[in-house]
Amino acid sequence: MKTAAPVSKRKTARPRYDRLEARVSPELKELLLDAAAMRGITLSDFLINSAHDAAVQTIEQHKIIRLNREASIQFANALLRPPRPNARLKTAARRYLQAVARQPQENGR
Numbered sequence: 001m002k003t004a005a006p007v008s009k010r011k012t013a014r015p016r017y018d019r020l021e022a023r024v025s026p027e028l029k030e031l032l033l034d035a036a037a038m039r040g041i042t043l044s045d046f047l048i049n050s051a052h053d054a055a056v057q058t059i060e061q062h063k064i065i066r067l068n069r070e071a072s073i074q075f076a077n078a079l080l081r082p083p084r085p086n087a088r089l090k091t092a093a094r095r096y097l098q099a100v101a102r103q104p105q106e107n108g109r
Helices: 028-039 043-063 068-078 087-102
Strands: none
Touching: 028 043
């Protein structure tokens, strides 16, 4: 007769989170607590949400290319009136097309 497998007394594993700490003045802590209370969330949730939003915004701002007026005009002109391809570019394009033609067709493309 088979016996039942022993049941583990361990709880299921919860995801592990890293801990962040910061020292702030009592005034700043009170301000943050008030703001969190106004949103109806805990201070920890308020800090995490605010830090996340600031991080996303900072990263997005750094992805944007900003050009002054002169650089914008030069960029637009390069797109609208590109220079004629020189010999090196033509050779590179020919090599690329030959390499692509030698590759097996993938996914019916």
